[in-house]
Amino acid sequence: MHIVTAKEMYDTDRYAMEEMGLQGHMLMENAGRAVATEIEKHVSLKDQILILVGKGNNGGDGFVIARTLLQRGYSVEVLQIPNDEDIQGDALTHRKIYEAFGYGYHTFEDLNSLITFSSGKNVIIDALLGIGVKGPLRSPYDEIVPYVNQLDAKVISVDLPSGIPADEGISFEEAIQSNFTIVIQYPKVSAFLQHTAPFYGEWKAVDIGLPDHLLGKPESCGVWTKEDVVASLPEREPFSHKGSHGKGLVIGGALQMPGSVTMTSRAALRAGAGLLTVATVKDVISILASSVTEATFIALEEQAGKINSVDGIEFSYDGVAIGMGMGRHPEGEELLREVLKQAESPVLIDADGLYALKAYLPHVTSRSSPTILTPHPGEMAHLLGVEVPELLEKPFQYSRQFASRYGVYVVLKGAFTLVTTPKGNQWVHTTGNVGLAKGGSGDVLAGMLLAMTMQPQSIEEALNNGVWLHGSTADLLTEDTHSTYDLLATDLIDGLSKTYRTHLSE
Ligand SMILES: NC(=O)C1=CN([C@@H]2O[C@H](COP(=O)(O)OP(=O)(O)OC[C@H]3O[C@@H](n4cnc5c(N)ncnc54)[C@H](O)[C@@H]3O)[C@@H](O)[C@H]2O)[C@@H](O)CC1
Numbered sequence: 397m398h399i400v401t402a403k404e405m406y407d408t409d410r411y412a413m414e415e416m417g418l419q420g421h422m423l424m425e426n427a428g429r430a431v432a433t434e435i436e437k438h439v440s441l442k443d444q445i446l447i448l449v450g451k452g453n454n455g456g457d458g459f460v461i462a463r464t465l466l467q468r469g470y471s472v473e474v475l476q477i478p479n480d481e482d483i484q485g486d487a488l489t490h491r492k493i494y495e496a497f498g499y500g501y502h503t504f505e506d507l508n509s510l511i512t513f514s515s516g517k518n519v520i521i522d523a524l525l526g527i528g529v530k531g532p533l534r535s536p537y538d539e540i541v542p543y544v545n546q547l548d549a550k551v552i553s554v555d556l557p558s559g560i561p562a563d564e565g566i567s568f569e570e571a572i573q574s575n576f577t578i579v580i581q582y583p584k585v586s587a588f589l590q591h592t593a594p595f596y597g598e599w600k601a602v603d604i605g606l607p608d609h610l611l612g613k614p615e616s617c618g619v620w621t622k623e624d625v626v627a628s629l630p631e632r633e634p635f636s637h638k639g640s641h642g643k644g645l646v647i648g649g650a651l652q653m654p655g656s657v658t659m660t661s662r663a664a665l666r667a668g669a670g671l672l673t674v675a676t677v678k679d680v681i682s683i684l685a686s687s688v689t690e691a692t693f694i695a696l697e698e699q700a701g702k703i704n705s706v707d708g709i710e711f712s713y714d715g716v717a718i719g720m721g722m723g724r725h726p727e728g729e730e731l732l733r734e735v736l737k738q739a740e741s742p743v744l745i746d747a748d749g750l751y752a753l754k755a756y757l758p759h760v761t762s763r764s765s766p767t768i769l770t771p772h773p774g775e776m777a778h779l780l781g782v783e784v785p786e787l788l789e790k791p792f793q794y795s796r797q798f799a800s801r802y803g804v805y806v807v808l809k810g811a812f813t814l815v816t817t818p819k820g821n822q823w824v825h826t827t828g829n830v831g832l833a834k835g836g837s838g839d840v841l842a843g844m845l846l847a848m849t850m851q852p853q854s855i856e857e858a859l860n861n862g863v864w865l866h867g868s869t870a871d872l873l874t875e876d877t878h879s880t881y882d883l884l885a886t887d888l889i890d891g892l893s894k895t896y897r898t899h900l901s902e
């Protein structure tokens with residue numbers, strides 16, 4: 397499912413109109429009817445519905461929705477916010493059709509009109525502003541929006557909650573707080589930003605018949621779905637052997653932190669790695685040996701319980717993950733540099749490895765094999781040299797610039813984990829829940845991603861499938877056996893079998 401900016405949406409509309417002959421009022425008819433059909437799933441014939449119609453085409457959708465719902469027997473009133481002469485173009489066409497059906501509407505004069513017409517209504521349809529919103533809300537929307545937000549009614553927004561910009565990096569002051577948003581054709585970027593997504597409530601996209609042409613360009617951006625996983629996750633060949641499923645190496649762990657590397661290793665094995673070696677300090681090996689019985693070990697030189705060098709590793713692996721539980725110390729930079737120089741396989745850098753990476757970052761471009769970074773926002777902000785809130789305002793832009801500048805894959809972890817390829821493809825993940833906000837879930841993800849990168853699929857597919865498996869496992873587990881309170885990172889490792897067996901074989 398594509399994710400679009402306002403510009404991409406307008407370009408697609410224009411293409412449909414100019415190149416395909418799908419005129420604006422036809423698209424608006426499709427949009428309004430598709431939205432109305434979705435609204436029907438959330439309301440009943442007993443509900444009293446008020447549709448708020450704004451000045452632009454979002455308001456035009458409102459007239460189509462009103463007509464469709466009235467024809468289907470719902471109790472609907474319309475409050476048009478602008479004066480009559482300010483409704484123009486396709487929206488005016490549809491107001492005329494609406495009137496030709498014999499339906500009427502009220503016009504907003506001051507807040508009292510809204511107070512009067514919203515009284516007794518238990519559903520508000522927000523067709524005030526769409527992707528054309530610019531700047532802070534102007535009068536009278538700056539009064540209407542807070543009033544709607546304090547009403548005790550179900551609010552359903554059309555395309556996006558009015559006041560929320562479609563794109564990232566745009567500040568806003570106030571917006572409709574929706575219970576449900578019916579997105580027209582493609583979700584907009586703001587549905588995946590942590591400061592704007594909550595305004596959407598739940599959302600669903602409806603098809604209005606736009607052509608896909610413009611969006612198939614290389615720098616694509618979308619939601620990675622279960623269908624994508626099913627299509628790309630390779631089935632295991634019946635005559636394959638352990639070597640065919642990838643020989644992985646995990647470098648990490650310190651005497652003070654044996655848990656991280658344990659979780660990464662177990663997760664890698666559960667996710668499907670054929671063979672796994674853990675390179676760590678001697679004391680960690682004695683702990684790991686009993687909990688990761690399937691792995692082999694390399695004891696590395698250490699200082700004060702931390703890995704001091706990677707001497708002794710022969711880099712003949714299909715994938716390497718480094719950094720988890722490694723601790724931060726000056727030698728970290730040097731040993732990471734060695735790994736990046738010597739390994740001729742994908743290298744995934746997580747946790748403390750990311751802190752060790754900063755100085756060496758410009759040299760990563762010279763690697764001939766993929767380099768994968770799996771930062772959380774704090775680690776990513778550190779690498780970028782910006783503050784976390786600044787990064788979270790524009791995660792798409794920052795990740796894309798960073799990935800392309802250093803030729804790396806970036807898995808920016810968060811409520812909407814964002815996978816960016818060096819070429820700029822971006823995939824957002826909507827699986828997973830707050831149960832994952834616990835120590836260790838990143839270590840487990842690193843293991844799953846390591847296993848995935850060693851299977852016969854592209855790195856782009858591997859990372860997305862790994863993030864999806866991780867998130868879906870959390871979702872499956874919190875649906876029945878666990879809650880978002882008690883879910884542990886280690887539960888994800890054991891829960892993976894359920895995801896593989898049920899989710900992917902339905
Ligand atoms: N052919 C199309 O372009 C289609 C558009 N559709 C709908 O049209 C919407 C986009 O239409 P528009 O481009 O007309 O944009 P809007 O419907 O968002 O309206 C923009 C207008 O609102 C006013 N406005 C902007 N910012 C404001 C602010 N801060 N405070 C107060 N008023 C403000 C301005 O008068 C501006 O012209 C989409 O979100 C979607 O709902 C759908 O009908 C599908 C087809």
Ligand SMILES: [K+]
Pocket residue numbers: 454522523524525526553554555556557558
């Ligand atoms: K809206």
